[in-house]
Amino acid sequence: MNTPAWLEPLMFYLFAGVALLSALGIVLCGNIVRSALCLLGTLGGVAGLYFLMFANLLAVIQLIVYAGGTLVLIIFGVMLTSKSPWVRFAARRGEIVASCAVVAALFVSLCKILTDVDWSAGATGSAQVVPVRDIGAVLLQDYLVPFEAASVLLLAVLIGAAYLARPQPAERTSAP
Amino acid sequence: MTAMVQDILGSQLGLSLCFIAVSILVILTAVAYCIYFERKIAAWTQDRYGPNRVGPLGLLQPVADGIKFILKEDFVPGRVDRVLFHVAPMVAFIVAMIGFVVLPFGGRIRWPWMEEGTELLLQGASIDIGLLYLLAVGSMAVYGVVLGGWSSNNKYAFYGAMRAAAQMLSYEIPMGLALLTVILATGALRLESIVDAQVAHAWNLLLHPVAFLMLLTTALAETNRAPFDLAEAEQELVGGYHTEYTSMKFALFYLGEYAHIITASGLLATVFLGGWEPVPFTRLLAGTTWGGWLHWIASSTSPLAGLVRLGVFGGKIAFFVFVFMWVRWSLPRFRFDQLMRLAWKGLVPVGMGMLAVQGWLLYRGTPVHWSAPVAEVLLLVIAGAVNVASGREITGRQASLLRAASVRGEVGGTPAR
Numbered sequence: 001m002n003t004p005a006w007l008e009p010l011m012f013y014l015f016a017g018v019a020l021l022s023a024l025g026i027v028l029c030g031n032i033v034r035s036a037l038c039l040l041g042t043l044g045g046v047a048g049l050y051f052l053m054f055a056n057l058l059a060v061i062q063l064i065v066y067a068g069g070t071l072v073l074i075i076f077g078v079m080l081t082s083k084s085p086w087v088r089f090a091a092r093r094g095e096i097v098a099s100c101a102v103v104a105a106l107f108v109s110l111c112k113i114l115t116d117v118d119w120s121a122g123a124t125g126s127a128q129v130v131p132v133r134d135i136g137a138v139l140l141q142d143y144l145v146p147f148e149a150a151s152v153l154l155l156a157v158l159i160g161a162a163y164l165a166r167p168q169p170a171e172r173t174s175a176p
Numbered sequence: 177m178t179a180m181v182q183d184i185l186g187s188q189l190g191l192s193l194c195f196i197a198v199s200i201l202v203i204l205t206a207v208a209y210c211i212y213f214e215r216k217i218a219a220w221t222q223d224r225y226g227p228n229r230v231g232p233l234g235l236l237q238p239v240a241d242g243i244k245f246i247l248k249e250d251f252v253p254g255r256v257d258r259v260l261f262h263v264a265p266m267v268a269f270i271v272a273m274i275g276f277v278v279l280p281f282g283g284r285i286r287w288p289w290m291e292e293g294t295e296l297l298l299q300g301a302s303i304d305i306g307l308l309y310l311l312a313v314g315s316m317a318v319y320g321v322v323l324g325g326w327s328s329n330n331k332y333a334f335y336g337a338m339r340a341a342a343q344m345l346s347y348e349i350p351m352g353l354a355l356l357t358v359i360l361a362t363g364a365l366r367l368e369s370i371v372d373a374q375v376a377h378a379w380n381l382l383l384h385p386v387a388f389l390m391l392l393t394t395a396l397a398e399t400n401r402a403p404f405d406l407a408e409a410e411q412e413l414v415g416g417y418h419t420e421y422t423s424m425k426f427a428l429f430y431l432g433e434y435a436h437i438i439t440a441s442g443l444l445a446t447v448f449l450g451g452w453e454p455v456p457f458t459r460l461l462a463g464t465t466w467g468g469w470l471h472w473i474a475s476s477t478s479p480l481a482g483l484v485r486l487g488v489f490g491g492k493i494a495f496f497v498f499v500f501m502w503v504r505w506s507l508p509r510f511r512f513d514q515l516m517r518l519a520w521k522g523l524v525p526v527g528m529g530m531l532a533v534q535g536w537l538l539y540r541g542t543p544v545h546w547s548a549p550v551a552e553v554l555l556l557v558i559a560g561a562v563n564v565a566s567g568r569e570i571t572g573r574q575a576s577l578l579r580a581a582s583v584r585g586e587v588g589g590t591p592a593r
Contacts, residue, residue: 003189033326034260040319056305063312068348071318075341078326129304132365 011052019045032077042068054129182289188296196300198276199314208238211433214501221505242427253329260327261508265421265428270321272435275313278306279442280368281489283452283474283551285482297368298482306367307355311348311445312399317436318344319401321407324429325417334417339512340407346519347404351394352400354387357534358447361548371451375474378457378545379450386530388448388553390523392499395440397519399433402504406512441496442489452485464473476499522559529555 022041029035050059083151091099139147180401212227212234219226227234252261282298292295303309318340325337358380359365362373374380381388397404408416409547418429460472461467496563510518533551 014491033257033323035399037263037323039259056303057308060305062310064308064315067312068315071322071341071345074322074326075338078338132305 008052012049015045015048015052017045018042019049033074036070036077039073040067043044043067043070056129057132057135181285185297186287186290191296191298192300195298198220199276199281199300200273203273203435204431206433206438207434208242209284210437210497211241211430212237213497214504217498217501218505221502222427226402234280245424245427248423250425253420256329256420257327260323260509261420262425264320264324264327265432266320267323268317268432269428269435271313271320272318272432272439275310275436275439276442277301277487278303278367279439279446280306280451282482282486283368283371284477285479286477287479295477299368300485301546302366302368305365307359307365307370307447310367311352311355314436314440314443315344315348317398317432320432321417322409324421325407328417328420330420331416332413333417333419336407336409336413336419341514342415343400343404343406346516347397347523348391348396350519350523350527351398353524353531354390355447357387357527357530358384360531360534360538364591367446367451368562370447371453374450374456375453375459376511377571379453381448381450382456383545383548384448384552385549386526386556388444389532390467390527391444391448393518395444395521396500396503397515399436399440399500401433401500403507404515405509406515407502427498437497437500438493441500444496445489445492451492452489453490454484526559528557 002114019042021040022045026035026042029038043062047062047067049058050062084120185194215237216226216234218224227237230240254260277300280299280302282299284295285294285298304576321340322337325333325335325340328334356372362370362380363382364370366372368463377383396402400407405416407413408418410416413419418426421429428484445451453474454470455461458471462471473481473488475481530552533555534548535552537547
């Protein structure tokens with residue numbers, strides 16, 4: 001019993017459908033928590049596509065970092081709307097125009113990439129799982145400087161956040 | 177007919193599908209019986225009988241519970257977020273049920289009709305980053321709690337959800353650090369490879385005792401179990417995130433919690449207790465009669481040995497599930513600031529120290545089998561000494577919050593907000 005040939009296209013359309021429908025949901029939901037949940041669906045669908053392409057590490061990192069990070073987004077959303085939980089977001093006219101312009105530019109460039117690529121070559125064999133060890137070696141040898149720069153940036157963000165979240169020192173709270 | 181069955185069972189995909197189907201049934205039953213055993217263990221701890229009316233020894237109690245849950249009115253309070261209110265229990269349950277597929281349940285087997293040298297894995301899926309998959313899926317579990325608490329339109333449920341979110345974010349870090357220590361020492365993210373490494377050397381419980389304690393603690397927190405069940409602290413929050421839930425939706429939250437416990441127990445058994453190996457050091461026992469039998473269980477590819485290994489692994493999971501319940505009925509709940517301090521000022525520094533020491537040992541090339549446990553215990557002793565020398569109470573309020581409170585004239589009261 002081998003993997004049936006229809007399974008991979010089926011899974012592709014399933015995950016792609018989930019990703020696209022939830023992407024629509026992000027834009028169309030007026031409620032911020034529902035939008036964030038739809039974002040979770042998109043990220044999960046893309047992670048499923050990664051799994052399908054044997055990019056296991058990327059898929060799991062997608063789930064841990066992005067889908068896990070959505071939790072924080074939900075909390076921010078809830079806290080920002082905590083005064084009235086039933087507030088709905090309506091876009092202003094200018095915002096709609098601006099976002100339409102950005103989307104049109106993105107769409108045109110994606111179409112250009114789609115038509116420029118030579119698709120006649122077809123898929124070259126089945127995808128291979130890249131060992132995590134190799135990815136780690138590449139990150140810590142060939143791309144060490146950008147990797148470390150990103151980690152320094154994250155450290156700075158961490159320290160800044162901790163500083164902002166500190167309770168006020170006693171001297172300053174006693175002042176009027 | 178026989179040929180078809182042999183064909184299906186003889187391929188990894190067919191065997192994995194059958195295995196997943198069977199294990200879903202087994203886990204669903206086990207989850208229902210977890211509730212029975214939780215009540216029995218609570219009763220033993222408190223010197224009571226526990227459920228003993230429905231069936232012999234009360235063994236049919238889960239059936240009665242299930243019928244009761246289905247027959248109860250499925251009530252949806254007014255002004256809730258209807259979609260999310262219905263989705264949240266599903267999320268909690270589904271996420272809890274997809275983690276176990278990567279657990280290495282039974283090792284390698286070979287059916288008698290298969291060619292010599294071919295082997296199949298007795299588990300759902302073997303992916304090269306199984307440990308990360310478990311971490312990722314485990315961290316998704318909090319979404320059910322957060323969405324349920326938020327959509328209920330109830331301030332207690334909402335508090336429970338926010339507590340669960342903060343707790344999950346905090347305890348994921350020490351959990352990752354404890355697992356990273358083992359990953360560094362084993363050099364593998366594939367769960368079968370971690371088990372194989374333990375069969376070839378020694379159980380990680382003996383090599384990394386402190387990492388084991390840390391993973392056990394964080395697993396309790398990740399599954400929202402006492403003493404870390406602040407999301408549903410009855411005394412403060414009525415029922416926490418599931419206050420507004422009734423009927424089968426409430427039951428789904430409970431079943432999801434127990435499914436999560438089973439997966440977490442499987443993770444603990446796999447990473448630290450040698451997975452399906454019956455006792456440690458079976459490779460050294462091959463010469464003796466009983467030892468030879470144990471060695472056969474651990475190393476043979478016969479389906480019978482695979483079945484015994486399944487039993488051994490199930491037994492270890494059952495042991496950890498018992499430990500989870502034992503802890504719940506023995507320890508009081510943490511206060512929220514204590515919970516946060518345990519994670520950020522206790523577990524995270526010790527975990528980082530452990531990781532650094534492990535990396536240094538590997539760099540030096542010191543034999544890990546004696547240096548790792550010595551270093552970890554030493555680290556724990558140093559951390560305890562530093563804590564004692566600092567003279568601060570472990571259970572006290574946070575000093576900076578107390579100062580701020582005293583300035584505002586709230587001395588001795590609740591921490592400033």
